[in-house]
Amino acid sequence: MKGITLDVLIADEIRSQIENGQYPEDSRLPSERELCDEFSVQRLTVRSSLQILKYEGYIYSKNRSGYYVAKRRITKNLKEFRSTTHILELMGKPSSITLLQFDKIEADKKLAARLDIPIATPLYKLSRLRKLEEEPISIEISYTFAEYVPGLEKFDFTSRSLYAILEKEYHIVMDRAEQEISVIHANEMESELLKVDLGASLIKEHGIVYDTQNRKLEYSENMMLMNRFVFIK
């Protein structure tokens, strides 16, 4: 077909088979030869299709034994504001949280600019590492106005979500978030925690969360593995 080469067409076909759940996670994809038969094309064409899917992270190769289907991405809905814990529970995939840091800090110039507050305003900094099936998937850092949530340090952030605590204990209800998604390169801390190479690309989702009284309550920064998430609307 003019304009659309066969390798692209077949890559798209396999891509949608994977998306439709035809192949389970970590299952072996049919061999190159089998795919040649299935699509009645030459080996080079199939190889090129697989290359496309490998770049895009749909499949991975393992010690020359063929191609395997990558883990399904975690779906985050861009319209709905939900805690990641809740999303993963809904997917039937409970995640575990490791507390990295919980401190009362003073806003530096970056946080002051983001939250529109004077430098040195007291904030609670909470950083957590989220794991799914023992694999780290994201680092979640949150800065909350200390003034609104005195005594936040008493609570256990490994078993409850921050938003659940705010709602239950402080009657503060999150209402909306204004967020941005960009791609950054892992620094030393990030590469160590997320087990990726130094400088590897990560998704950074960051933004401001407002409560039902329209107060800026939190600035959050999540560094996420690029091939584990998909955002939909």
Place this chain on the structure above:
Amino acid sequence: MNYRPPIYMQLRDSIIKKIEDGEYLPNEMIPSEREMAQLYDINRMTVKNAIEVLVRDGYLYRIQGKGTFVRGEKNKLLLGTAGSEANYGISARAKKVGMKASSKVIFHGFVQGYPTMSQRLRLDVADQIFALHRVRYGDEQPLAIEYTYIPGALFEDADLNDYAQVSLYDYMNNKNHLPVEFGQKLMVVGCPQREAGQLEIDPGTAVFCFEYTGRDRSGRIVEFTRTYIRTDKTNFRFSSYRSE
């Protein structure tokens, strides 16, 4: 692997990192070339090279006689995810931040026998699909490569337009099938080889992969687009609301 990039690239990357981390804020002056050369004990020309690359790529800007400043997010195209924002998207947004927007059509024409696409557009495999592949530029630099597919039956004369000049949505609107509602999907993926060539980046570089399906007022699917977007040139912004 023990490969170490040249010093000017290491410096460039460390400055980019500082901008990403917010250590250098938008419109803040960064240390002078002389200061950086002293600090890292490197040649001033090396610093100059790194800065020049960053100015060219839009991370920094210079004010004569004053210094070098961080452009911050301003030069990055902010793409929304709402239909009108995202999809009228790239060229309109590029113009808004003062870039010169242009497109190059790499393929246009009617195609047939693309089952996955037929399914997405809810068409029969035998139905014609009009395909339009474009590279989008801002200030002559590639920003995105877009693969768009629309049902041939609704747009029989789609092939007559020059889409480097004419907006596809203007044309679809004329045909009374402008997409007004969008289902969207956004991922970060490694850029495949062919797209990397068009975007002038290395294969495997992280890019946004954005897919959307557009429906017209009557709810009919009139568009499917997959686009690969350079992440060093764009950010996505969105608002989300609490749900029960």
